[in-house]
Amino acid sequence: MKHTLKPSQYAVLLSVIITAPAGDALLARGMRQVGEVDLHHLGLLWHALFNPYVDGGILLLMGFFAAYTVALSWADLTFVMPATASSYVVIALLGHFLLHETLSPSRWAGVLLIVCAVGFVAGGPSRTEHPALDAMDSGAAL
Amino acid sequence: MSLLAASPPAMATAPVFVAASALAAWSAITFVSVLAIVGEVMIAAGMRQVGDLDEVRAQSGLPGAIRAVLTNATFVIGALCMALNFFAMLFALSMTQLSLAGPAIGALTYVGNAVAAKFFLHENVDHRRWLATVFVAVGVVLLR
Numbered sequence: 001m002k003h004t005l006k007p008s009q010y011a012v013l014l015s016v017i018i019t020a021p022a023g024d025a026l027l028a029r030g031m032r033q034v035g036e037v038d039l040h041h042l043g044l045l046w047h048a049l050f051n052p053y054v055d056g057g058i059l060l061l062m063g064f065f066a067a068y069t070v071a072l073s074w075a076d077l078t079f080v081m082p083a084t085a086s087s088y089v090v091i092a093l094l095g096h097f098l099l100h101e102t103l104s105p106s107r108w109a110g111v112l113l114i115v116c117a118v119g120f121v122a123g124g125p126s127r128t129e130h131p132a133l134d135a136m137d138s139g140a141a142l
Numbered sequence: 143m144s145l146l147a148a149s150p151p152a153m154a155t156a157p158v159f160v161a162a163s164a165l166a167a168w169s170a171i172t173f174v175s176v177l178a179i180v181g182e183v184m185i186a187a188g189m190r191q192v193g194d195l196d197e198v199r200a201q202s203g204l205p206g207a208i209r210a211v212l213t214n215a216t217f218v219i220g221a222l223c224m225a226l227n228f229f230a231m232l233f234a235l236s237m238t239q240l241s242l243a244g245p246a247i248g249a250l251t252y253v254g255n256a257v258a259a260k261f262f263l264h265e266n267v268d269h270r271r272w273l274a275t276v277f278v279a280v281g282v283v284l285l286r
Contacts, residue, residue: 008196069211072189074196077182077259078271081252085278088285110284117277120270128266 027057188217
């Protein structure tokens, strides 16, 4: 069945990896400009909607959810999982190379472990072949 | 001096307080993780029911593909769980330390997802995927 991925499907997985940390970063930057929101200052949330960084962050996170949903339509959850975890690697490497943050040995070990995890899963099939699941694929189990 | 004078009663109540707050923190962490696992597994199950979105889009166009996803009850319930998870996470982070809650929720969610994917989605979680799950869980704890 669906063992190997098409280039467009790799692009979807790449979107999953990139849009989540980029969206988080924009949202964090925007919310720092807006100020601290607590139960007594909920009005700030309305104010936040007019911040371009917050808007960009929300758009990117919507893009992440769309890409994640598309990926789960042709791949197993346990296949997509290391891709979502790669977001942490992207954040760590961006921090290191763009913001010149020092990465401790334990954080480098974390990067290495997640990269290995992607390698383990990427080498195998993207979708489980199973008669009951094939029936679900065809919509029979709706 | 006043701090020293106040320390004996504080020390006497500390173990009970620490145990209660640790129980509350781990309850919150478990609740948030379970919500994430239920949400992700239901979204995955819903998308399996919908089928390959590329094929759905080729047949009924982009509006048809979006309609197929948004009218799938399993997907919608899963997405609601994820929305609830977002707010529960904010609550959990407000009552626990970020350095504990962040990695704990991340690791628990990844391991729980693999177990749930095997038993509820009947995915073939072979030794490569188990190894990947453990590596991801440990990697997330090291990276947070």
